[in-house]
Amino acid sequence: MQPDSASASLQRSRRCGIVLLIINLILFSIVVLVLQQAGGFFYDGMTIYTEALYAFYAVTAAAVRLVRYRKSADSNVLCANVVCLFAGLISLLALEIAMFARFGGGLSDGSNTQMLLATAAGICAVYVLACIRLIRGRAFLGKR
Secondary structure, eight states, X not given: OOOOOHHHHXXXXXXXXXXXXXXXXXXXXXXXXXXXXXXXOOOXXXXXXXXXXXXXXXXXXXXXXXXXXXXXXXXXXXXXXXXHHHHHHHHHHHHHHHHHHHHSOOSOSHHHHHHHHHHHHHHHHHHHHHHHHHHHOGGGTTOO
């Protein structure tokens, strides 16, 4: 297998960043839809605790991988780590919605809505910052 050239690595990184920006728009639309319907995800019994365990594991494992491979010059590794982090963050958002629906009286309460919006805004901000880094591709051209 031949090593990737810098331009191929940059193109792959840019495509990943653009796809993640599109996913960010979809995530924002889902949050708006959940808030408009004042609904949520309902899990039976112990399923919500299993979801919580998975969400925290996914975020922790992704953060560890990002720190471990932060100096890797391979765009595939960086893109995979960013996608894993986003999957974990979306799991946390889904967990928050489910916990409001199960334990917090739903999303009709104004404070629950504000907390959900704050979490979604934070996740979207992380998405945008990571996508900008992937699209600009500075890490792959040695311009750190």
